[in-house]
Amino acid sequence: MNSRQTPIPLRPTACPGLLRIVQALDGGICRIKLSGGAIRSEQAVAVADAAELYAGGIIEATNRANLQIRGIDGQQTALIDRLLAAGLGPGSAAADDVRNLMLSPTAGIDRQMLFDTRPLADRILTTVQQNERFHDLSAKFAVQLDGGEALAMLEHPHDVWLSAFERDGECRLAFGLAGCPTDTPAGSVTLNDGHDLVVAVLDLFLELARPEQSRMRHLLAEHSADDFLSRLAERVRFQVICDGLRTTRPGALHIGICPQAESGRVYIGAQPPLGRLDPAMLRGTAELAQAFGDASLRFTPWQSLLLPNVRDEHAAEVVLRLEQLGLLCSPDLALSRLIACTGSVGCGKGLADTKGDALQLAGLLQRYGHVLHVHLSGCPRSCAAAHIAPVTLLAVSIGRYDLYFRDAAQPGFGALHARNLTIEAVATLLDARARSPLDA
Structure with a gap:
């Protein structure tokens, strides 16, 4: 995509995007959608710089593991160009709205994960961005992919959800519509069929939904789930699940020091007070990730962030420095x-x-x-x-x-x-x- 873009016209939903600045009382809002909630250190610095130079210096972590900049005034194009140059934009302008796929913040590093969801997530995101028919989906239409991680938000409703489970020695993906992984699944597919399932669901939704039916729950209020699944079975193979799945998790923390799957490595969770960071806080956290982690940050559905792949012996120092930046690293704090x-x-x-x-x-x-x-x-x-x-x-x-x-x-x-x-x-x-x- 061209590195220079101007704000695009508002769609009826008026949800903020990277290329769509939505006005609020305190100025414009730019929402930056992060693949799997992850952002490289240099990209985080670019967000901090953009918020400082072209907005009011307020950066928010969202409950879908994205970032948004508030208080944008008259320099929208300069801000957008800065973010695009950092590689934070969509593959094409029309594809920004459809990048709504939520993973566990500890995808690929969680000690309890059944498989690494990131390659499948990348494949799904590439497909929905490259195929113009999916650009008609609502900016709120969202998919969740859960790999069985201990740290997972299982209560956010999604239009389509997939959740890994193991039975008879095989790892499969349970799936459901307009709900959460805590619901009774509609069926299951093999890991290899996860991509095709999502594509089939999206295609069928767009064929059946009227323009005002922007979410799966709207469609299912008119078409029964049984009817939808019957049509879906003509497009992709899946098995019906006759019993519920165990969805309770040990409850890994998203705040503090937590062990990873790899021995000797931890991730450190930190909470920006009430989900807000200033540029110095984000820039300083990115520098810590560069110095002590893998030069990346991961944002979470709890409006917090993780520094992954920190060596055990550096954990205490990283926590101290995060606290000096103003982040909360103890779950015992009321805030x-x-x-x-x-x-x-x-x-x-x-x-x-x-x-x-x-x-x-x-x-x-x-x-x-x-x-x-x-x-x-x-x-x-x-x-x-x-x-x-x-x-x-x-x-x-x-x-x-x-x-x-x-x-x-x-x-x-x-x-x-x-x-x-x-x-x-x-x-x-x-x-x-x-x-x-x-x-x-």
């Missing part, structure tokens, strides 16, 4: 467990300063000695979290929130527990709940 959307500071739909309120809440929870997973959302769209958090605060006005607790029997955020609470009242209520013997 490391909180997520918040942009809020009213940068979004016209936000009813409260969610990030400012999250900082206040983190301080109160730390004082009480509690480390809880809490999601603060400025409006019902829930942009910061694709999954349902154990605790959700939904803004209703400046500094006030409705409080929800996750409940599998309840739709949306879960069960409404209290309305119109201040942050201080939320902290007091959560402290009392944590101390209650009924919740022990």
Whole structure:
């Protein structure tokens, strides 16, 4: 693709892309889609430079393991050119929207993985970029490929998901539609047929879906899953799975020092406070990856990052330097467990300063000695979290929130527990709940 591009017209979804700058209250947003969440050190430096030179210096890690730059003003073309020159763009301008394939952040290095998903992911991404028919997919249409890693986000819904499992000595890929790997699979294919399955699903979706049916769930509301699968069976071989799969994982950490499959190597997970990095933080982290790792970073669906392939003897020093840059490297910090959307500071739909309120809440929870997973959302769209958090605060006005607790029997955020609470009242209520013997 030509190294010089100007912003392309907005599609109806108006999702940000690298070539599509979408306006917000705090300026334009440019979203950089990372293959498998990975970025080379020199590319990370290019992102830091672009954010510093052409925007407001705010870089966000997203819940799909991508990056976005906020606060872009009048230098959109210069920013885009900088990122394209670093190799962060799509194969063609029209292909940017379809690069939505999420892997485990530890693909290829996880001690529990059943196979390395990266070659298959590269093949799928190459196909969807090179075939113009797939460019009609919605910018939100997404695929997940799970290789059985211990560190995996299994709760984000995807239009198509594939998850590795082992049975009778054979590794296969279970798959499902409009859901998560924790759902009952629709069927399974061999590893060699994974690419053809995804292509067949995408082709069939585009044939059946009306223009307003941009997601798989929209199509399945009209065409039954059984009908879709019957048509799919005419295009690709798959086996029906009669029983569910075990999807629980040991729960590897995305924060702190964790061993890799290769002896003597670790990855180090670090959390940018509330998912935001400044240029110095990203540049410094890239330099650490260059000096102590494999000159790459991996971003995660938890809005954090990993430095892979660090030697055991260097781990403590890397953690110290990450903390000096302002990243959180301990899961025992309350702030490391909180997520918040942009809020009213940068979004016209936000009813409260969610990030400012999250900082206040983190301080109160730390004082009480509690480390809880809490999601603060400025409006019902829930942009910061694709999954349902154990605790959700939904803004209703400046500094006030409705409080929800996750409940599998309840739709949306879960069960409404209290309305119109201040942050201080939320902290007091959560402290009392944590101390209650009924919740022990």
